[in-house]
Amino acid sequence: MQYLDEVGCTVAKTEAEADVIVINTCAVREKAEQKLWSYLGELADIKKTKPYVKIGVIGCVASYKKKEIYTRFDQVSFVYGAREEMPALQAYLTDLVVGLESTKQVYAENPQLSVDSHQDRDIKEVVARKGLFAVSRLSKLGGFKQHALKKTSAVTPAEPIKEVGRSYINIMTGCNKRCAYCIVPVTRGQEISFPMDEIVQRVAHDVANGVKEVMLIGQNVNSYADPVTGERFPELLRRLVALEGTFWVRYISPHPQDMTVDLFDVMAAHPHRLPWSVHFPVQSGSNKILDAMLRNYTIERYLEQIQWLRDRMPTATISTDIIVGFPGETEEDFLATMAVIEKVRFDLVYSFIYSPRKYTRAAKMEDDCLPEVKGARLEALQKRQLVIALENNSRNIGKKLRCLVEKRLEHGKLLARTEGNVRVIFDGTENLIGQFIDLTIISVSPQNMHAVLSSFIQ
Ligand code: SAH
Numbered sequence: 001m002q003y004l005d006e007v008g009c010t011v012a013k014t015e016a017e018a019d020v021i022v023i024n025t026c027a028v029r030e031k032a033e034q035k036l037w038s039y040l041g042e043l044a045d046i047k048k049t050k051p052y053v054k055i056g057v058i059g060c061v062a063s064y065k066k067k068e069i070y071t072r073f074d075q076v077s078f079v080y081g082a083r084e085e086m087p088a089l090q091a092y093l094t095d096l097v098v099g100l101e102s103t104k105q106v107y108a109e110n111p112q113l114s115v116d117s118h119q120d121r122d123i124k125e126v127v128a129r130k131g132l133f134a135v136s137r138l139s140k141l142g143g144f145k146q147h148a149l150k151k152t153s154a155v156t157p158a159e160p161i162k163e164v165g166r167s168y169i170n171i172m173t174g175c176n177k178r179c180a181y182c183i184v185p186v187t188r189g190q191e192i193s194f195p196m197d198e199i200v201q202r203v204a205h206d207v208a209n210g211v212k213e214v215m216l217i218g219q220n221v222n223s224y225a226d227p228v229t230g231e232r233f234p235e236l237l238r239r240l241v242a243l244e245g246t247f248w249v250r251y252i253s254p255h256p257q258d259m260t261v262d263l264f265d266v267m268a269a270h271p272h273r274l275p276w277s278v279h280f281p282v283q284s285g286s287n288k289i290l291d292a293m294l295r296n297y298t299i300e301r302y303l304e305q306i307q308w309l310r311d312r313m314p315t316a317t318i319s320t321d322i323i324v325g326f327p328g329e330t331e332e333d334f335l336a337t338m339a340v341i342e343k344v345r346f347d348l349v350y351s352f353i354y355s356p357r358k359y360t361r362a363a364k365m366e367d368d369c370l371p372e373v374k375g376a377r378l379e380a381l382q383k384r385q386l387v388i389a390l391e392n393n394s395r396n397i398g399k400k401l402r403c404l405v406e407k408r409l410e411h412g413k414l415l416a417r418t419e420g421n422v423r424v425i426f427d428g429t430e431n432l433i434g435q436f437i438d439l440t441i442i443s444v445s446p447q448n449m450h451a452v453l454s455s456f457i458q
């Protein structure tokens with residue numbers, strides 16, 4: 001929320017120090033939602049000591065639980081859903097922050113005043129009523145985030161940066177698929193892609209301001225289609241490859257349906273701009289479960305696509321998402337999933353126990369798999385995956401890998417990532433942060449590799 005810097009905001013170290021607390025929420029699994037409820041409960045105490053504090057909830061839970069949040073939690077001042085317009089929220093927040101100084105003063109002069117429990121239930125109405133102005137057209141792309149940009153901008157004197165410049169660019173939002181377990185189509189609605197020209201301009205702008213890694217984001221990022229010309233995701237990547245500068249472009253979260261040969265061809269041809277790391281969510285290794293999940297592919301098709309990828313990018317790392325314990329999953333189905341992790345030998349697996357979400361098809365399915373069985377399956381999968389990740393990382397020992405240095409870790413070492421998005425820890429000086437360098441890998445664990453410096457690339 002860079003625009004808040006401009007009105008004098010700084011990041012508080014703890015909630016207790018903050019005057020404004022905005023909680024960005026995710027609705028994909030129920031656990032995250034449960035955490036929100038208990039967190040909101042805890043925040044009530046903060047308003048007892050600082051009655052003027054403003055608490056807001058944004059994101060996916062805000063989209064579909066707006067009414068419930070307003071009624072259950074007096075301490076919440078505003079709720080704004082994931083699909084609502086970002087410029088209105090930005091204008092609203094800027095005004096809120098500016099107004100807070102005088103509110104704080106009023107409270108300081110009148111300690112007997114009770115907690116501020118005013119709720120703005122219609123932010124767009126507040127924005128229109130107060131004539132607050134919206135921000136530029138480009139920011140309509142929704143939630144551009146930039147880190148560590150200020151220190152690297154052309155007008156700021158050169159001082160070592162604390163963290164690599166990154167930007168997260170929403171290129172599309174929503175999802176037209178209907179995976180039986182997933183709440184995203186409910187919270188985010190139909191797919192909308194943003195104009196390719198604007199995305200390319202935005203990337204060029206960020207890179208000119210010091211960004212070294214651009215993350216293109218979308219619920220279904222590779223079903224992107226330019227609303228003006230209809231051009232698809234690989235074409236966007238080609239346009240980004242043609243830009244000047246030394247930077248990486250990654251993307252998240254793709255769906256297998258649009259993992260095409262064309263996409264792999266572009267990546268294969270430009271490893272230094274489009275680093276060879278692919279997130280390729282499989283969900284299950286059983287065709288029966290994939291069918292019940294409405295995933296639109298078979299495991300044979302998935303493995304064929306993995307082969308296309310490996311043929312073109314033999315050293316690419318591959319990560320995936322897996323759900324265990326989907327309704328109807330038998331031991332045999334689970335073993336089919338285990339067989340896939342053996343075949344593909346993923347570098348990273350995000351694995352989850354199936355979480356029933358209201359409004360989804362799967363929530364109505366009969367589920368006779370016991371929670372302890374699901375827990376044991378998850379554990380078995382994670383245990384095996386640790387070994388595979390360790391073996392994969394071990395293959396890098398002695399190799400020199402191109403890395404981007406991210407930041408200093410708490411224990412003093414530097415953290416970098418390989419093109420394959422694997423964490424590398426090494427000793428080095430702060431001026432390396434934000435640089436592309438070659439590191440020689442000397443030892444590994446399942447999650448990290450340790451290295452020594454080989455050379456600077458720039
Ligand atoms: N669009 C991406 C996934 C986005 S959601 C895709 O199609 O692959 C991120 C991940 O959360 C999913 O891949 C899935 O593994 C997990 N997930 C989503 N809904 C879930 C649920 N109800 N229970 C457990 N995991 C879930």
Ligand code: SF4
Binds near residue numbers: 177183184185219
């Ligand atoms: Fe959810 Fe991804 Fe399926 Fe869309 S494609 S419904 S976001 S899991």
